[in-house]
Each structure stands twice: as structure tokens, then as C-alpha cells.
Amino acid sequence: MSDLEDLYQEIILDHNRRPRNFGPLPEATHHAEGHNPLCGDHIKVLLRLEDDVVREVKFEGEGCAISKASASLMTTHLKGKKLGAVREAFRAINHLLTSQEDEIPELETLGDVAALQGVRRYPVRVKCASLAWHAADAALDGVVETTTE
Numbered sequence: 001m002s003d004l005e006d007l008y009q010e011i012i013l014d015h016n017r018r019p020r021n022f023g024p025l026p027e028a029t030h031h032a033e034g035h036n037p038l039c040g041d042h043i044k045v046l047l048r049l050e051d052d053v054v055r056e057v058k059f060e061g062e063g064c065a066i067s068k069a070s071a072s073l074m075t076t077h078l079k080g081k082k083l084g085a086v087r088e089a090f091r092a093i094n095h096l097l098t099s100q101e102d103e104i105p106e107l108e109t110l111g112d113v114a115a116l117q118g119v120r121r122y123p124v125r126v127k128c129a130s131l132a133w134h135a136a137d138a139a140l141d142g143v144v145e146t147t148t149e
């Protein structure tokens with residue numbers, strides 16, 4: 001394993017052990033629940049949007065290490081972002097998780113979220129990693145329940 005892969009592994013383990021922004025958000029303006037029946041992950045994403053800016057974003061639920069780490073990374077990444085930048089991040093993570101190319105141009109914009117790129121080598125885990133992001137995307141569209149299948 002390269003040093004970079006070690007670092008990515010470390011980031012994911014850390015977010016799994018100490019999930020950021022985990023818990024309820026009573027003042028949420030948008031929320032959605034995502035289910036991944038393949039793995040049994042169940043993640044609820046809550047956002048407080050104000051003037052087209054994500055002021056708060058939290059998550060709740062149960063899931064495997066990848067789904068929790070991804071949700072945690074997502075909350076740290078989206079907080080404080082404008083809606084346009086949030087949509088951009090959704091596109092970038094989708095590309096990161098599904099692209100078979102070696103070069104991912106969006107990588108630089110994703111910060112620690114880039115740690116999830118190793119997941120693409122394990123197709124069965126891609127849905128774990130994308131679950132929270134799909135839920136957040138759906139929440140902003142006014143959908144409250146999603147299933148990744």
C-alpha cells in the first residue's frame with residue numbers, strides 16, 4: 001500500500017470511530033432517509049438550509065463502517081457550502097465512486113472526501129459510500145426516502 005492509501009485508510013477509520021455531526025437536528029429544513037438493503041445500512045440526513053447555504057448538516061442511523069465514515073465526511077464537506085457547490089460535490093462524489101479512470105479531476109475539490117476513492121475497487125461497497133450523499137441530494141429535492149438499488 002502506498003502512503004496515500006494509508007492516509008485514506010486512516011481518515012475512513014477515524015470518521016468511523018468518531019463520526020462528525022452525528023445526532024438529531026430539530027431545526028432541520030430538509031431531511032431524507034436512505035436505505036441500502038444490500039448491506040443493511042440506514043442513514044438519515046438532516047440539513048438546515050438558509051439563504052441557499054447549508055448552515056447545518058447532521059446524520060443519524062446505523063450502517064457499516066464505510067456508510068458511516070462517508071456520511072461523516074459528507075457532513076464536514078457540505079457544511080457552510082452554497083447550494084450550487086453542494087450539487088457540484090454530489091456530481092464529484094458520484095464520479096469518484098463510479099469512474100474507472102485513474103485520473104479523477106474532481107479529486108482536488110473534495111478534500112478528505114477523496115479518501116473514499118478506494119471504495120471503487122469494491123463495487124459492492126459503492127452503495128454504502130454513496131448512500132448518505134444520495135439521501136442529502138434527495139432531501140434538497142424534497143424527497144424524504146431513498147433506496148440505493
Ligand code: ZN
Binds near residue numbers: 040066067
Ligand atoms: Zn454498508
